[in-house]
Amino acid sequence: MTENAQQQPPAPSTDLPTQYAPADVEGPLYERWVERGYFEADAKSDKPPYTIVIPPPNVTGSLHLGHAFEHTLIDALTRRKRMQGYETLWQPGMDHAGIATQNVVERELAKEGKSRHDLGREAFVERVWQWKGESGGQISGQMRRLGDGVAWSRERFTMDEGLSQAVQTIFKRLYDDELIYRAERIINWCPRCLTAISDIEVEYQDDDGELVSMKYGDGDDTIVVATTRAETMLGDTAVAVHPEDERYKHLVGRTVKLPLTDRSIPVVADEHVDPEFGTGAVKVTPAHDPNDFEIGQRHGLPALTVMDEHAVITAHGPFQGLDRLEARSAIVAALRAEGRIVAEKRPYVHSVGHCSRCKTTIEPRLSMQWWVKVGPLAKAAGDAVRDGKVKIHPQEMEKRYFDWVDNLHDWCISRQLWWGHRIPVWYGPNGEVVCVGPDEQPPGTEAEGWRQDTDVLDTWFSSGLWPFSTLGWPEQTESLAKFYPNSVLVTGYDILFFWVARMMMFGLYAMDGTPPFHTIALHGMVRDQFGKKMSKSFGNAVNPLDWMDKYGSDALRFTLARGANPGVDVPIGEDWVQGSRNFANKIWNATRFAMMNGATIEGPLPEASKLSSTDRWILSRLNSVVAEVDAFYEDYQFAKLSDALFHFAWDEVFDWYVELSKTTFQAGGEAAEVSQRVLGEVLDVTLKLLHPVVPFVTETLWTTLTGGESVVIADWPKDSGFRDADAEREIESLQSVITEVRRFRADQGLQPGQRVPARLTLDGTRFAPHEAAIRQLLRLQPEGESFTATATLPVAGAEVALDLSGTIDVAAERKRLAKDLAAAEKEKSQANGKLGNEAFLAKAPDHVVEKIRTRLAKAEEDIARIQAQLERLPQA
Incomplete structure (x- = not known):
């Protein structure tokens, strides 16, 4: 049987409304929890630590259903650990979201007929801070609605003073260790946002385009290449074929005339070329294609940039000044007029990258940027998982992790924006390059010819420091000593590469080989009830506040948790949330009925000899469920633990035990008193088990049942080992x-x-x-x-x-x-x-x-x- 507290709480009240009204309960309850400091974490505590960071949402947005899903899982973990006696820290905060935030503020300026250039850099950044102050509270309000048990006093922002110092510190260290460098490479360029963007900010979709096959050279020197981007042919500096391709061996080392230009370009042999694809020959444009850039590097080819930052043709000739799409049509027409077009296929459906912010087609572009040399960092991140220092859950996701970190290219970290952490590098009048640390002064003034790099850092650079920068690093704070490394990271598999890998690299580097977390628990993406991705364009996106307003936060949370199988996408429909609302009502009504019929926690549990077989059965099942739920929590099986609690509470406690006990209650006497105490015990434990997932309804019922201060700080149930197989049969x-x-x-x-x-x-x-x-x-x-x-x-x-x-x-x-x-x-x-x-x-x-x-x-x-x-x- 379950353990009992030595001291009995005050006599409980049975004054529960006839119906549960979430809207009347949730807001006041949450504010009471915050005021009493239940969610705060004490670095001086002698309790064992349990730490989780919030994947910082962008300050520009609001919480979508995916956020609600992730927050529900993290909150369930931390609430349980708090009840188990851990010093629990759920670290809150937000990301400054460089491109997204700058775009929002620029749109606001455009309504005034202004651009950021009209304001200048300093005034524009001040305007962004002003916008952040006015709009940044929306996410915090939504988190409170959901019931997030975060330590609000520790809330951080990736652009606040402490985190900015952390960014400058690690940049300086990486630079001094020659792990950060500046070089010309191919990057993802957005001609609308006018900046390099990360791979995760590129969305690929199938577009209708054209595949044009065109003839280079004449006579015996003729060779046919195909492309979907004819405009880039102006920057071709070679044609490549496979070294073993017999069709072209006679051309390797020779040159062919590049149409529409006065240039001849060489034919080179490169193993990157697939002889079975198309004609087996490819045009090489090193300044406008990442694969072509690599070919160019291997063969010493020049890289000719033929478009500016707006994707307008800059190459001298009749196409100069045309937008890339205008130039594409004009160049194909000119080639056709010269008889150079061999074949045209329209429409030609192919995958095209678009900027996730503005949907503009991405332009691969050769550009001078800052890079992180990821080789040694990525190796350490891979070894930490291989050596068992960090576990990935579910384990089958390890392969995806290794596929990424073992093949990671150097990371472009510079962005051509004004909002963000400015790169701490200064250029001198005589070509000097000086990286400045957080406690150092710039080497000179603008009047003396010194200027700071105008670029800012990729947002992922600062968010990669999140597990330790939020705890005060680079200072060796009490919080850092107590709460680093994190116990577990709960996040979606979709950012395994972009955020998780970067935190692993930076954490191991900055914290002397200590990884940022012990476990990476990956979940899937929330989809609609038909398994389709949720999107405003699809018309199936859901604002979680709508469902919380209609059915209560507990109902949304329980629905999300019940669908959370590790690493698997989660379908969700409104009727499922309605079903969870019915479950919350069932808990309310059944507990209210039980209390009206004398259910109590007063006094110790009766001895086994005084228990009926029905009493022994439910206590045996109760302890089995405690053990089962604990095992599921340790394995991050939220769906299974939620389902186990649903069926135990609804089926076994409310539909069977309560119903089987009604005649006993009606008869009165000692048997009734025994069953009333057993029922109180079962409800006490069941409400505690349910609390991490459905905190509001369980808090109201538990405090009413027990007279205790709050279930948030109650002891987590323990399996006493009591089992009665005969009673169960x-x-x-x-x-x-x-x-x-x-x-x-x-x-x-x-x-x-x-x-x-x-x-x-x-x-x-x-x-x-x-x-x-x-x-x-x-x-x-x-x-x-x-x-x-x-x-x-x-x-x-x-x-x-x-x-x-x-x-x-x-x-x-x-x-x-x-x-x-x-x-x-x-x-x-x-x-x-x-x-x-x-x-x-x-x-x-x-x-x-x-x-x-x-x-x-x-x-x-x-x-x-x-x-x-x-x-x-x-x-x-």
Whole structure:
């Protein structure tokens, strides 16, 4: 049996409203939790630490359903650990979201007829801070609505003073260790946002384009290449073929005339070329394609930039000044006029990268940028998982992690923006380059010819420091000593590479080889009920506040947790949230009923000898569920633990134990007092187990039931080891009797409340003590003098004889069942006919044959069921 506190709380109140109204409860409860400091974390505490950081949402936005999902899982973990006695820190904060935030403020300026250039850099940045101050509180409000138990006093922002110092510190260290450098490379360039963007900010989609095959050179020197971006041919500096391709061996080392220009370009042999794809020859444009850039590096080819930052052609000639799309059409037309077009395919559907912010087509572009040399950092990040220092859950996600970190390219960290952490590098009048640390002064003034780099750092650079910068690093603070490394990182598999890998690299580098977390628990993405990605453009996006307003925060949280299988996407529909609301109402109503019937936690649990088999059964099941839920939590199986609690609370506690105990309560006496105490114990533990997932309704009910201060700080239940297999078998058999008789009543068309005379022949040791409960639950009257058994049901060692005389139209029921029986027998005959036809079996696909076998099995089950019903009907 479960453990009991030594000191009893004040006598509980039974004053619960008849209906649960989430809107009246949730807001005041949350503010009470915050005011009492339940979510704060004390670095001086001698309790063991448990730390989770919030994946920082962008300051520009609001919480979407994916955020609500992730926050629910993290909150459940931290609430449980807090109840288990850990010094728990859920670290809140937000990301400055460089491009997104700058775009928002620039749009606001555009409404005033201004651009950021009209303001200048300093005034524009001040304007962004002003916008952040006015708009940044929206996310905090939504987190409170959801019930997030974060340490609000520790809230951080990636651009605040402390985190900015951390960014400058690690940049300086990486620079001094020659792990940061500046070089010309191909980057993802957005011609609208006018900046390099990270891979995660590129969205790929299938676009209708054109594939043009064009002829370079003349006569024996002719070679055909194909492209979807004809405008880049102005920057071609070679044609590449595979070294073993016999078709082109005579051309390797020679030059061909580049159409529409006065240049000739070489034919080079490179193993990157796939001889089986297209013509086996590819045009090489080193300044406008990442693969071509690599080919160019291997062969010493020049890189000619033929477009500016707006994707406008800069190459001298008739196409200069044209937008890239205008130039594409014009160049194809000019090639066609010269007879250079061999083939054209329109539309040609292919994957094209777009800026996730403005949807503009990305332009690969050669650009001078700052880079992180990730080789040694990525190796350390991979080794930490291989060596078992960090575990990835589910384990099958490890392969994706290794595929990424083992093949990671150097990381472009500079962005051509004004909002963000400015790169701490200064250039001198005589070509000097000086990286400045956080405690150092710039090497000179602008008047002396010194200027700071104008670029800012990629947002992922600062968010990669999140697990330790939020704790005060680079200072060796008490919080850093207490709460680093994090216990677990809970995040979506979609940012495994972009955020998780960067935190691993930076954490291991900055914290002397200590990884930023022990476990990476990956979850899937929230989708609609049909499994489709949620998107405003699809019309299926959901604002979580809408569902919380309608059904309560607990209902949304429980729905999300119940769908959370590790690493798997989560479908969700409004009817499922409504079902979870019904569950919250069930918890409320059943607890209220139990308390009205004397459920209590006062006094110790009675000795086992005083417990009925029903009491022993529910306490045995309670301890099994405690153990089961604990195991699921340790394995991050939120769906399984939620499902286990749902069925235990609804089915076993409310639908069985409470119902089986009603007659005991009504009878009164010592047995009733024992069951009232058992019911109080079961509710106490069940509400605690449910609390991390559905905190609001459980807090209200638990404090009312127990008189305790708050379930947030209550002790987490422990499995006492009490089990009673005999009691479990007895109640399972009793359930079988009741379920079978209920099914028979329904089959006979009896109304649920309709009372029927019955004779019960019960096993004296098992069922006799339950006769009153059986009769009450099954609406069975005593036999009476005129009793005639018209139907007898032998079930689980008991026998229930019913007198259905006058309760049903026997003739009509026989007619209905006979019709159903004939249909089932016809279905069986047809299925047997097909399965006995060798010619049919030889030709039919396996899935068709299997479907017919399933139909046969179903028909045989229906026949057996209907025949049994006919046999049980009273004789005419």
